[in-house]
Every structure is written in C-alpha cells, then in structure tokens.
Amino acid sequence: MSNSFIIRSAERGHDMIRSDGSRSSYIAGHPDGFVTRASSFNFHEYQGGRPGFGPVRVFGDEIFHGAGCGYNMHPHHNFVICAFVFAGELTHINTAGGGMVDRLQAGDYYVFSAGSGGKHSELSVTPEDMHAIYLWLLPEQLYLPPTYHRGHFDFRRKRNEIVQLVGDADGALPIPQDIRVSRLMADKGRSFPYRLRTTSHGVYVFVREGSIRCGGAELGHRDSVGLWAIDSMDIEVLEDDSDVIIVETIMIDDENIQKWELEHAGHRVSAHDRTMGPETQRQGC
Amino acid sequence: MMEIKMIDEPFKRLLCLGCGFSYDEALGLPEHGLAPGTRWADIPEDWVCPDCGTPKHMFEMVMVGYVAGGTDLARTA
Numbered sequence: 001m002s003n004s005f006i007i008r009s010a011e012r013g014h015d016m017i018r019s020d021g022s023r024s025s026y027i028a029g030h031p032d033g034f035v036t037r038a039s040s041f042n043f044h045e046y047q048g049g050r051p052g053f054g055p056v057r058v059f060g061d062e063i064f065h066g067a068g069c070g071y072n073m074h075p076h077h078n079f080v081i082c083a084f085v086f087a088g089e090l091t092h093i094n095t096a097g098g099g100m101v102d103r104l105q106a107g108d109y110y111v112f113s114a115g116s117g118g119k120h121s122e123l124s125v126t127p128e129d130m131h132a133i134y135l136w137l138l139p140e141q142l143y144l145p146p147t148y149h150r151g152h153f154d155f156r157r158k159r160n161e162i163v164q165l166v167g168d169a170d171g172a173l174p175i176p177q178d179i180r181v182s183r184l185m186a187d188k189g190r191s192f193p194y195r196l197r198t199t200s201h202g203v204y205v206f207v208r209e210g211s212i213r214c215g216g217a218e219l220g221h222r223d224s225v226g227l228w229a230i231d232s233m234d235i236e237v238l239e240d241d242s243d244v245i246i247v248e249t250i251m252i253d254d255e256n257i258q259k260w261e262l263e264h265a266g267h268r269v270s271a272h273d274r275t276m277g278p279e280t281q282r283q284g285c
Numbered sequence: 286m287m288e289i290k291m292i293d294e295p296f297k298r299l300l301c302l303g304c305g306f307s308y309d310e311a312l313g314l315p316e317h318g319l320a321p322g323t324r325w326a327d328i329p330e331d332w333v334c335p336d337c338g339t340p341k342h343m344f345e346m347v348m349v350g351y352v353a354g355g356t357d358l359a360r361t362a
Contacts, residue, residue, distance in 0.1 A: 044303065051345075057302060075336050077362055078349075079305035114305055116358045138300070138347060142307060143355030143362075256345055 002261070003229040004215050005050065009222035013039035013046025013060075019069060026072060028123055033069030037062045040206070040224055050264075051256045053204045053226055054249040055177055058136035061208070061222070063129050064088070070123035070130070076114035080137050080175060082166060083122070084109040084153075084183075084245070086208070088130030094120040096148040107153045111166055111173045115144035133208070133245060138252075139176045149173040153183055160186045162194060162235075162246065178250040186237045186244070194246065195232040202228030202251045205235065210242025297325055300347045303339030307347075312360045336362075 017035045019027040027035055039046045039060040041053065051057070057079075064070050073093070083090065085104045092102040092110065096118045104110065112120065124130035151173045153165055164172045167180030178201075184192060196203060205214050206224040213236040215225045227233055228251050235244060296310035308314065308328075313321040317335050319328065325344075332341045351359065 042302075047343075057345075075304055075306075077305040077336070078300060078307060115352075116355075117362060138349060140349070141352040141355070142298075142347075142349050143358040144352050253348075 003227065005226045006215075006217050006219070007040055007050070007224045007226075009038070009220070011049070012222070013037075013043065013049060015039070015045055026074065027069070028072045028121070029064075029066050029069030033064070033066040035062055035064055035069060035071075038222065040204075051260050052254070053247070053257075054202055054251045054254070055138040055179065056135065056204065056247060056249060057138065058134055059204065059206065059224075059247070061131070061133045063131050064090075064122075064124035065129050067125060067127050068123065071121060073119050073121040075117065075119045076112075077117050078114055078139055078142050080111065080113045080139050080177060082109065082111050082135040082137075082175075082181065084133045084135075084165070086131040086133070088124055088128040089126045090130050090132060091123045091125050092120060093123075094118065094148055096120075096146040100148070102148075102150055104150065107155050108150065109153065109165060109173075110148060110150040111175050113139060113144060113147045113176055115139070115146040118146040133206075135181065135247065137177055137179060137249075140178070141176065144176055147174075147176075155185055158183075158185070160190055162192055167248075180246075180248045182246040182248070184235060184242075184244040184246065186235075186242055187240045188237055188242075190237045192235045192237070193232055194235065194248075196230060196248060199229055199231060200251060201248055202226060203233060204247040204249075205233075206245045206247070208243040208245060210237070210239040210244075212237055212239075212242055212244060296322075297346050298349070299325060299344040300349075301334040301337065301339050302343045302345055303334060304337040306334050306336040306362060307359050308344065309356070309359055312356060314360075316361065 015037045019029040019033040020031045090104040162184045164182045166173045207219045211220045215227045299308045313319040313323045
C-alpha cells in the first residue's frame with residue numbers, strides 16, 4: 001500500500017488564461033492582461049492529475065500579469081479558499097460580512113470560507129505582477145456562515161522555523177476543517193522535524209523556492225510530495241532561502257482520489273475489491 | 286437489477302468543483318426546474334452549474350453534512 005507521491009514541477013497543469021476572447025467575463029484586464037496558473041491537482045481545464053489531497057481540491061501558484069489583471073466578480077459557495085501573496089499586490093473585493101476591500105502584499109494571506117454564499121473579485125492594480133498560491137478545500141460542514149480572515153507572515157523575522165499560518169496554533173487564522181498550513185523559509189544545512197497530528201493525517205509539502213530533501217526524495221523549485229500513514233517527517237534544507245509550504249490535513253475517505261490512485265498509481269486491484277468499493281460508479285464521467 | 290437498486294440508494298450530494306455550488310438529490314433545485322428527489326443520473330449530461338457554468342462531469346460527490354439550517358440555504362442557493 002503506497003503512502004506517498006511526488007509531483008514534479010513539469011508534471012503539474014500549466015495554463016495561460018487570457019483576458020480577451022471567451023474568458024473575458026472571468027479574467028479581468030482586457031485586452032492584454034493574462035493569468036498563468038500551475039496546478040498540483042485537477043482544476044478547471046487541467047484534468048490530467050491527482051484529484052486532490054484529503055479535503056484539498058486546489059493547490060496552485062498563479063501570476064496575474066499586467067495592471068488590472070485578475071478575476072472579475074464571481075460567486076462561491078462552501079469552498080474554503082486561501083491565498084498567500086508572495087509578490088505584487090492583490091486587491092481583494094469580497095461580499096463576506098458587510099462587504100470589504102482588502103489589499104494584500106508579500107507575506108499577507110487570507111482565508112475566505114464561502115459557506116452559504118459570497119462573491120469576490122481579485123485584482124492586481126499596481127504595475128508589478130502579482131504572485132500567489134491558492135488553496136481550495138472542502139469545509140467540514142456545508143452552508144456555514146461566510147467568513148474572511150487575513151494574516152501576515154513576517155518573512156524577515158520568522159526564519160529557520162516552521163510557522164503555522166492557518167490552523168489551530170496561537171495566532172494562526174481559523175479554518176473550518178482539520179487542516180494546518182505552515183511555511184518554512186530556511187537556509188542550507190538546517191533540518192526541521194515535523195510531527196503529524198495522528199497517523200490519519202497526511203502532509204503535502206511544496207517547494208516554492210530552493211530545494212529540500214523530504215520523504216526520501218530531493219525536491220526542487222515547485223516540486224512537491226504527499227506523505228501519509230506516518231508519525232513524522234523531516235525537511236532537510238539543501239539551498240539557502242528555500243521557501244516551503246506544508247499542508248497537514250485529515251485524509252478523509254475519498255472515493256475520487258482512491259479511484260484515481262487505483263487507476264494511476266500502479267496498484268493491482270482484484271475485481272472483488274472493485275465491487276466492494278464504497279461507490280463504484282462516478283456519475284457523469 | 287439496477288432499477289431496484291436505485292430506489293434503495295441514499296440521496297447523494299454533489300459539489301461543483303468550479304465554485305462550490307451544491308446539488309442535493311433529496312432537495313432538487315426547484316428554482317432551476319429540478320424537483321426534489323431528482324437523481325443526478327437523470328439530469329441531462331449537458332447540464333451546467335447554474336452559478337458558474339462548470340459542466341456536470343466536474344461535480345464531485347461529497348460526504349459532508351449541513352450546518353444546522355443548511356438544507357434551506359442549499360435549496361435556494
């Protein structure tokens with residue numbers, strides 16, 4: 001039984017979404033703005049990869065190119081959406097609560113739980129391109145009251161330690177799911193142990209910059225590893241200024257992900273196992 | 286055999302992977318012409334998310350419960 005996977009940078013979904021033509025109502029910045037997106041899991045047009053990790057359905061890094069580029073006002077329900085900004089400025093207009101406009105810069109991040117419904121628009125209005133990582137996950141309950149929280153990661157002071165940004169640690173932003181998102185900015189030669197909450201949790205480790213050794217593999221720029229059914233793991237930093245995102249979450253029993261693993265991970269499955277599965281047919285595929 | 290099985294099958298909940306809109310077989314979507322009890326399999330394959338236009342095959346069945354009062358919100362979302 002496998003308890004890990006590696007996704008190399010080149011294996012992720014790579015999309016370039018233009019603000020003109022058929023997507024102009026969705027992508028802002030017509031005519032020359034465009035969004036580039038690299039997705040670890042299936043998302044929109046990219047349907048060639050792993051469906052998710054525990055409750056996580058989207059993990060992607062995006063760049064909004066050109067002043068005025070981004071996403072026009074659009075609705076959400078239920079999903080919890082987190083954005084972590086690394087460069088440029090993200091102007092976030094959100095109807096949650098009484099409605100608000102937030103401006104996020106390098107180190108800033110938000111957690112938007114769409115719950116019973118909300119709309120938002122995300123724009124880069126300054127001349128610099130905006131770089132962010134987006135994380136979407138299923139909530140622990142449907143139709144919760146919408147919430148929005150924002151925080152800041154002080155990357156100049158929080159060096160060489162794993163800092164929890166989202167989850168149940170002191171100062172972390174709350175989130176309606178059994179998940180913890182941490183960030184590590186560290187230098188070559190350091191090693192960081194990470195103990196998982198239980199063996200029912202898994203951890204997804206993404207290298208934004210630099211390189212590390214983790215889960216028995218060497219991971220470079222935008223490579224990632226998923227590990228589960230383990231007590232703990234180590235992140236060994238191989239390069240100065242490495243920047244690593246760590247997502248620890250409950251590995252919910254998920255039909256789609258298990259089905260994908262059976263089809264793609266080289267497992268041999270008997271006909272008996274298939275018919276005994278919790279749900280053997282996925283509707284609409 | 287399949288027909289008999291369908292009657293006993295619990296109602297499913299599905300989530301749009303484009304925006305999080307939900308379809309609950311038990312509740313249907315009366316405002317969008319789908320009566321309560323309409324099975325996902327009986328919705329046309331060219332049906333799309335009423336909120337964001339994501340195609341039917343990009344909905345995922347979920348096993349997530351409602352918050353108290355959530356079914357009323359889901360029915361009219």
